[in-house]
Amino acid sequence: MRRIVGILVALGLAVPAAAAPVVLISIDGLRPADVLDAQHRGLKIPNLQAFITQGAFAESVRGVLPTTTYPSHATLMTGVSPGKHGIGGNLTFDPYDKNQRGWDWYATDIKVPTLWDAAHDAGLSTASVHWPVSVGAQVDWNLPQIWRTGTADDRKLLAALATPGLLSSLENQLGAYADGIDESLAADQTRARFAIALLESRKPYFMTTYLTALDHEQHASGPDTPQARAVLEQIDVLVGDLIKASRRVHPDGVIAVVSDHGFAPVQSDVNLYTPFVQAGLITLKNGAIADWQVMPWNDGGSAAIVLRDPANATVHGKVATLLAQLGSDPAFGIDHVIDKADVVKQGGTPQAEWFVLFKPGYEMASKLDAPVLSPAPYRGEHGYDPALPQMRATFLIEGKGIKAGKDLGEIDMRDVAPTIAHVLGVKLPQAEGKSLLP
Known part of the structure; x- marks a missing residue:
């Protein structure tokens, strides 16, 4: 693969001082306090804690x-x-359930350039293991995240959508890869082994890998439970293995750890469909949706409210009145509802006319x-208001050019990509955030 560093060296030109290879690790549901207060909580996660003294860290990351x-x-x-990027929720907006609860797997739905694109444009090689929204991404060696039924055909689907020949070549060396639908610790351990083999054999300049078992366990047993702590401690072992492999391959590289959201305990399910059905705004037939004028888009701790025809003033007024009534009814557990202007201000999907925040x-x-x-x-959930401390995410980074022990304070999630772009020496001009590095 073309690599800008090799080209510059061959031509006798200077390599940008800030440029360094990057391995980006995402731990789904990792909360800042899990790392910053690990000793106080009795957590044994030495590899993650080492970032605090050896690299830079955010006290919290405000999410989207x-x-x-x-x-x-x-x-x-x-x-x-x-x-702006176009991925409005985990699931595609699908009122009639024709997509059978399909997730937003496809990178072609991202409307702006990604870090993978920027690296490719700069001639840098890339790899990815199980990263969300990565099917069809411009990645040289890609094992994307996707599943459909949880049956054996899912493995054929992944093999067809991965970089041609990549999955079979790694399975010949390592044994069976994890099923896409499998979010267990064992699956994370398998994917980490594949990520290490991919890193060591292909030596990508920029690599992304995603671990999901902590999120899975926090949903099942709740945040900060003994079960969740045990999973996090095992994930820390995997992070240590990935760090060692990264340093073997790229001694002068940079390693970053991110997460996507925090977690909060949950006790109650709220059926937000019922009041719209009772108001005649959703029509059911044989227990399924036959027609709709308004539809909640489920985001766990919140829901986007989508109008079929936003220009219909009668329906708009009827829904606004109903949402005000629901917000004042304690049975629905609604914290507040934001309107279109606030949705736009907070960067939510333009499909939403309102957002219900539980x-x-x-x-x-x-x-x-x-x-x-x-x-x-x-027993645990996310999707709540990004302003809540419980929803804050994690950012840790260490390696070449990163000042040790640097407290970045509270940052915006939009700052992460331009920071990684800065390290890679590539451009991400559409970024709304800023680089956190000098």
């Missing part, structure tokens, strides 16, 4: 609207909000026939 995995990861790769402890139910209020199937 909504604070969910796919919009956040698209922001981490572009430096812009969901309203109180921590409440989440939107996914079933049309659920009671208005019922026990939540999860």
